[in-house]
Amino acid sequence: MSERPVVLVAGASRGLGLELVRQFADRGWTVIGTVRDVTRAHELIRLEGERPDRVSIKALDIAKPESVAALKAGLGGERLDVLYINAGIMGPTHHDPRRVTDAEFEELMLTNALAPIRLAEALLGNLRDEKSVVVFMTSQLGSILENDSGDYDLYRASKAALNSLTRSFVARLRSPRPTVLSLHPGWVKTDMGGAQAPLDAPTSVAGMIDIVERARGAGGHRFLDYQGKEIPW
Numbered sequence: 536m537s538e539r540p541v542v543l544v545a546g547a548s549r550g551l552g553l554e555l556v557r558q559f560a561d562r563g564w565t566v567i568g569t570v571r572d573v574t575r576a577h578e579l580i581r582l583e584g585e586r587p588d589r590v591s592i593k594a595l596d597i598a599k600p601e602s603v604a605a606l607k608a609g610l611g612g613e614r615l616d617v618l619y620i621n622a623g624i625m626g627p628t629h630h631d632p633r634r635v636t637d638a639e640f641e642e643l644m645l646t647n648a649l650a651p652i653r654l655a656e657a658l659l660g661n662l663r664d665e666k667s668v669v670v671f672m673t674s675q676l677g678s679i680l681e682n683d684s685g686d687y688d689l690y691r692a693s694k695a696a697l698n699s700l701t702r703s704f705v706a707r708l709r710s711p712r713p714t715v716l717s718l719h720p721g722w723v724k725t726d727m728g729g730a731q732a733p734l735d736a737p738t739s740v741a742g743m744i745d746i747v748e749r750a751r752g753a754g755g756h757r758f759l760d761y762q763g764k765e766i767p768w
């Protein structure tokens with residue numbers, strides 16, 4: 536068994552997830568990165584090649600229960616110190632509830648709100664102990680209190696739903712209870728964030744890993760940005 540702490544990053548093919556794998560490995564963690572299509576995860580395959588002792592790749596579509604079940608079976612008794620659920624989508628570019636199709640809304644809510652909770656529930660038994668941390672990658676846009684502009688309606692709704700489901704998940708937890716974090720990465724230059732975003736992925740991810748490392752064993756559930764600033768629900 537590995538002596539290094541182990542983190543599983545769900546949604547590690549690109550963007551923040553890929554950077555999370557890179558930086559956790561740089562800090563000495565054993566990292567399991569999951570991707571939907573293992574044959575197309577070229578950057579992650581390169582990282583695994585450079586760091587075969589620290590980085591491994593597994594397949595996972597978080598929105599498909601059979602894929603979650605296969606991941607769980609593949610993990611067997613592997614213990615996780617951190618479960619980092621990063622995968623997410625933006626939904627239709629118009630963000631307009633008057634135009635969204637039922638199928639588009641379903642995909643957005645399933646991927647961003649329900650699937651992360653189902654994955655956390657499925658892997659609860661793999662968490663090492665009460666010092667373990669479960670991270671949900673949410674967004675400041677999921678804050679109901681801070682929603683004064685009303686834009687990004689659909690994406691906001693999906694992350695607000697994730698936050699609500701996370702609070703219920705936390706309330707249901709029984710001993711040993713992991714620490715739970717709902718993290719906002721900032722507005723970051725990725726495929727999702729776009730080139731005009733003010734933050735780069737390495738800066739955002741360094742801040743979030745600092746928070747995760749400090750949170751081990753702290754207990755509770757917090758909604759924080761990448762700099763550790765509390766965000767109102």
Ligand SMILES: NC(=O)c1ccc[n+]([C@@H]2O[C@H](COP(=O)([O-])OP(=O)(O)OC[C@H]3O[C@@H](n4cnc5c(N)ncnc54)[C@H](OP(=O)(O)O)[C@@H]3O)[C@@H](O)[C@H]2O)c1
Pocket residue numbers: 545546547548549550551552570571572595596597598621622623624646672673674675719720721722723724725726727728729732
């Ligand atoms: N960038 C920002 O400014 C920002 C701000 C706030 C919150 N966030 C959140 O941060 C997280 C990462 O965002 P990002 O900017 O890195 O986005 P990104 O560049 O679009 O990457 C999204 C990642 O999620 C994966 N993914 C999507 N649906 C999936 C599914 N069904 N199963 C498994 N993996 C799936 C993608 O895999 P594929 O390659 O297979 O599509 C990809 O690895 C998301 O939850 C996002 O909502 C981002």
